[in-house]
Amino acid sequence: MQNSLARANRREQIIHLLNEVFPAQIGAEWGALKLFPEPDVPPPHLTPGWNTRLIAGSVSFGGYWLGTRKAGPLYDLDERARLSALGQQAAFALAYANAYENLPALNQTLEERGKSRPSLRSRIKNRWRHMKNGRESPATCTTR
Numbered sequence: 001m002q003n004s005l006a007r008a009n010r011r012e013q014i015i016h017l018l019n020e021v022f023p024a025q026i027g028a029e030w031g032a033l034k035l036f037p038e039p040d041v042p043p044p045h046l047t048p049g050w051n052t053r054l055i056a057g058s059v060s061f062g063g064y065w066l067g068t069r070k071a072g073p074l075y076d077l078d079e080r081a082r083l084s085a086l087g088q089q090a091a092f093a094l095a096y097a098n099a100y101e102n103l104p105a106l107n108q109t110l111e112e113r114g115k116s117r118p119s120l121r122s123r124i125k126n127r128w129r130h131m132k133n134g135r136e137s138p139a140t141c142t143t144r
Contacts, residue, residue, distance in 0.1 A: 001025060001086065005093045009100045011035075014093050018064060022086075029067035035094075036062045050075050052087035056095040064090060 001022050008014045015033050023031035028049065034040050040063035042048040049068035054061040064087055068074065075083065 002089055005086075005089050008093050009097055011094065011097045011101065014090065014097060018090060023066060026066075027069045027072060029070055031067070032065040033090075034062045034065065036060065038062065050080060050083055052084055054087055054091035054094060056088075056091040059095065061091055061094045 001017070004017050004021070005014065008017060015035075018033045019031045023029070030043070030046060032043050032046075033054075040053070042051065042065045047068055048065050051063055051065040053063050066075075066083070
């Protein structure tokens, strides 16, 4: 499961892994990833066996709930510790997915900013032209 989370770069992948794949692997009745702004509560009419908040750095993404096992004991102390580590990894996977999904918009913003600013080369060219035409002395010529 940890390898799958490490390779996931889309929210949909992470949701599928935590809600479908992982609960089936450990024999849990259900899994529920609740991402903000959705309320961090277990699904109605279902009994939770374990839960954790998903926090990466100072950002809280929501909570993760697992149902009780279909057959077998409750989650013991060691399993709860491993589940908490999985919750941490899920939070970082969500942070990575958010960054990955926001890259196209960030690139577009940077491209627009770049187009709206004259390049250094064109500014130097304009300054040189002004100096050649005698409008500006070399001493006052700076590239801003």
